[in-house]
Amino acid sequence: MNESTIGLVTPTSELARAFKLESGVDVNLCFQCNKCTAGCPTSYAMDYTPAQLIHAVRLGLDDLILHSKTMWMCAACETCTTRCPQDVDIAKVMDAAKIIARRRGIQPPVPGVASFYRSGLTTIRLFGRMYEVGMMMMLKMLTRDFFKDMGLGMKMMRKGKLKMLPSLSLGRTIATWRLFSRVKKKEKRVTR
């Protein structure tokens, strides 16, 4: 038996294939050295470590992964991606896990973080740029946590670091709307 025949009998889980399609990353390259986990600043807040998550993708444990907190607690700092000796882009796997979970209609176990992304993207879609005050208001509606950081927000507003009104431009709004709708159309075609 040589290396190429070993390669042929290595099975790939359906899920690993889905991750590859979503992110371009082949998790089967991982040899579980755990370097990603050792350097991860937020692994202490995850239910599965980054290395465990990668392994679970290889094994095709859909439920475990897609209901896990791990990808929602990823800060996207890219330390894991930088240090992986096998060049597995782990940060991108985390993104793919969020995207696949969302597509399958799974409620995120860390709703605040998911709401933050949703609020941020909504203001970007509407105005073409991030509008912090609008994003924060939407986040408060979604998380029902109305008083968190109110004092800090007021202080920042007094210092002119938060703008009450979004920066508006019709051209920018149209350009953004066009971009978002083309992405949506294209993704529908690919994922169907």
Add this chain to the structure above:
Amino acid sequence: MKYAYYPGCSLHSTGTEFDESFKAVCQSLGIELEEVPGWLCCGTSPAHSTSRLLSLAMPMKNLVLAERTKLEEMVVPCAACFSRFKIALYEIGEDEELRKDVDEVVGSSFQGQIHVIHPLEMFDRVDSGTLRSHVKRDLSDLKVACYYGCLLTRPPKAAQFDVCEYPVTMDRVLQSVGIPTVDWSYKTECCGGVFSLTETDIVLKLVNDIFNEAKAVGADAIAVACPLCHANLDTRLTEIEEKYGVDYGNMPTFYFTQLMGLAFGLSHKELALGKHIVNPEPLLRERVPA
């Protein structure tokens, strides 16, 4: 010298001090900036957590807009935007199919006529003699810890910025204008970025670690190059001191451009020093001759 300028959303709001001080320093050095007309958000974390295609299309759309300025380089101060641009360029360079998809979404194809650089790279290119010749204020009593954060250097295959685990560009630039910087091991640790508003406890822990290390090596202040790092360090300090029962003596966090501007003799108002939550004036009164 003239550069295309992509400020990004943060520099127009929470990071306005970075925008103001960067422009002021460029003016002192005779560097001209042209803001990219009609620029959009780079997509940032909400985009890459939601759709890979969108997260690549938004920076590429901006690069197409920037290319129309006919300038050779686009300077991007926000480390998070800088990272999104670099990652998009890297990914479409690696995958022809992906590039076609992105082009289709953007509606035109990026020709590669403009390069993305960070202000640190821009100032690092100015020879140190020229930088020194602009110095009008002595800051040699101010010991600064240069905090680069995650996104300037990582992942190195895309960012192509300095040495990814121990960068020195900011140290070199600040030393050139007479500011001593310290060696420390938290240069590229994560501040918790996106979790500021939702999982604040994570931010408090990570930022506490950063201040703890900065204090341990005897730094008076921290210098940053990212509006997200600045927001987390500057706005959460009091909370951290309360939660962990520590005292960092109101250690201020500056944008590195504010420190350059101080050395160049610019006024505190021009550098928007009054906009920080942690007031830097007591430290500056103590360490910087008027």
